[in-house]
Amino acid sequence: MSLASEQLEKLLREKTCTIGVIGLGYVGLPLAVEYAKKGIKTIGIDVVEEKVAMLNRGENYIADINSEWVKEIVTSKTFSATTDFSVCSECDIIFICVPTPFTVNKDPDISHIVDSTRGVTNSLRAGQLIILKSTTFPGTTEKYVKPILDEAGLKCGSEYFLAFSPERIDPGNKVWHTANTPIVVGGITENCTKLAVLANEIIISKVVPVNSPGVAEMEKLLENIFRSVNIALVNELAQLCDRIGVNIWEVVEAASTKPFGFMPFYPGPGIGGHCILIDPYYLSWMAREYDFVTNFITLAAEVNESMPFYVRSMIIKEIAKQPVSLASANILILGMAFKKDVDDLRHSPALRIAELLLEEGITNITYHDPYIPTTKIGETIYTSTKSITPELLSSANVVVITTDHSVFDYEMIVKHSKVVLDTRNACKHIKDATNVVLLGDGK
Ligand SMILES: NC(=O)c1ccc[n+]([C@@H]2O[C@H](COP(=O)([O-])OP(=O)(O)OC[C@H]3O[C@@H](n4cnc5c(N)ncnc54)[C@H](O)[C@@H]3O)[C@@H](O)[C@H]2O)c1
Incomplete structure (x- = not known):
């Protein structure tokens, strides 16, 4: 020494x-x-x-x-x-x-x-x-x-x-x-x-x-790729469940009763933050130097990054059921942060969904997020509404729950909205709600 x-x-x-x-x-x-x-x-x-x-x-x-x-x-x-x-x-x-x-x-x-x-x-x-x-x-x-x-x-x-x-x-x-x-x-x-x-x-x-920095560097990537791949798996199955009319959330809960060999992951509007979205790319980039293709990483990224597009198509489908054009439809996005109860907007799927709506000519977008007072969507700065009121909810053609913050009053949201598109199963406790469209439910 x-x-x-x-x-x-x-x-x-x-x-x-x-x-x-x-x-x-x-x-x-x-x-x-x-x-x-x-x-x-x-x-x-x-x-x-x-x-x-x-x-x-x-x-x-x-x-x-x-x-x-x-x-x-x-x-x-x-x-x-x-x-x-x-x-x-x-x-x-x-x-x-x-x-x-x-x-x-x-x-x-x-x-x-x-x-x-x-x-x-x-x-x-x-x-x-x-x-x-x-x-x-x-x-x-x-x-x-x-x-x-x-x-x-x-x-x-x-x-x-x-x-x-x-x-x-x-x-x-x-x-x-x-x-x-x-x-x-x-x-x-x-x-x-x-x-x-x-x-x-x-x-x-x-x-x-x-034994080495390399093991520590690689194990961190394994942790994050493990999450990315498993989230992608349920995101893919959620889309299948939408077609066949089976509730993916119930499927995951049921599978979770197995006391060994299974760990629950949940679908959603996409992944965000500074970790699981980005880190897998670090490894796939490095692998290329060794003539190695990290197929799992690529496939998981493909599925997870397609989810905001999938949610956009669900929103358009709901607008199409109403006597309103895309250009005049009002969309209320609830939750802009990339996950619940945080103030982190980095690579947020909610933000991506909002950008994709703008690209489709759906410009009447309002959002509420107590953690994100302002955000830039496209070229415009948007400000979160002060609160979620019955008037705000009823004036929206589609209310989209993109982030399931604990402070949201989901009973009130469902009660006053025309249609709630729930991408997080946040309204699961509300019985017999006919105006809730759940991602991965097919109803
Ligand atoms: N946020 C998480 O949950 C999380 C979890 C695990 C690992 N990580 C990893 O940890 C690292 C940091 O992430 P974070 O979320 O804390 O990022 P962050 O953006 O919240 O914080 C990084 C800070 O570094 C500062 N900074 C940038 N360049 C600098 C420089 N040259 N010198 C001094 N300061 C500089 C920035 O101003 C910022 O305050 C990343 O590699 C991330 O992948 C993040």
Whole structure:
């Protein structure tokens, strides 16, 4: 063991280390808050000045984080934020939690990882541990991040340390959060893994070491591809059920009574967010380098990405049953966020459906989402209606439930709407509702 490694291990065991978190979004901010809550000096780094200024005023912008915690850690000076990467030199552990989007052609864009790694490299010193948390393709840590850090002239594994540890946070989940969700860690060397495990164990109850960053990178993709493929399977079966008049939701519930070998997944208007829609493409892009075609990923993407189109055709079918043209039909979209009870709009299927309606000449679109006050659909900025009123519901030709937020009053929605197109089975408890058209029911 090297001196740098021994010194870092001592800091970690005594919990006297300083933590740096680059990228203060859905992943980075909860992580930073968790360390700071333990009384560990934590510095957040982000390129967006407004976020940094808000945090330094003690203001929180992530729904899952208790705003009081942010106030407390800022007031006690345990946490501060900055746009200045030179503070990295003060940090013993640096987590990189920046976005990993795709390009318009759905190729990986790891430019945020590369940029932030460069920011770290400029002040890299002996005894620092860098942990990449952004989801990415196998080989990123070893082939892209390490060579940049190596430019500082230090040796990985003895002078500085590097590991990959994928994030599993599930925004909106009331049970599983940063501290109680087990995570996987794979370091470049055994020593890197050991130190990264110790660093994570300060705040996380179960840390699972694996033999390389590649295993950790790949297992994260497996988790997300597993979801994408299984959601695609039920989405495809939902379309079949629509044809044959069998309720897919009842089918899934019935299958779920099997105590082994089955796990329920539910259909919907499509998938969104920053994970299961994007991450599978990272692997299929990488596979091409090895003359390998990831058929499951492609097929799942094809089905899931066709769902907003499918919902659009269901909406048009409902309009066609009424004495109104497409151009004058009023559509009310309930829920713009990509999933229930979150404020995340990224790649939201509701947004995609709205765009597809506009393309079809259906321009009278209104939406309500308490989590998304405004959004751009096509070239226009739309504002959420203040509330859902009986008048609003009855004035719509079709009310589409795209996101099943818990705060919605579904009884009221069904009572006052002409037609409710329910893509989430949100109205399942309402008995004998003749005006509800359920995706995957065929009635
Ligand atoms: N959101 C989730 O539920 C979730 C779950 C698991 C994994 N992930 C993965 O975690 C990573 C981060 O996702 P997120 O949802 O937190 O993204 P986010 O957009 O909410 O936050 C990322 C933050 O990084 C900042 N940033 C961008 N480039 C930067 C740079 N060069 N230097 C410093 N800061 C920079 C942005 O301003 C933003 O505040 C992604 O790889 C994502 O796939 C996300």
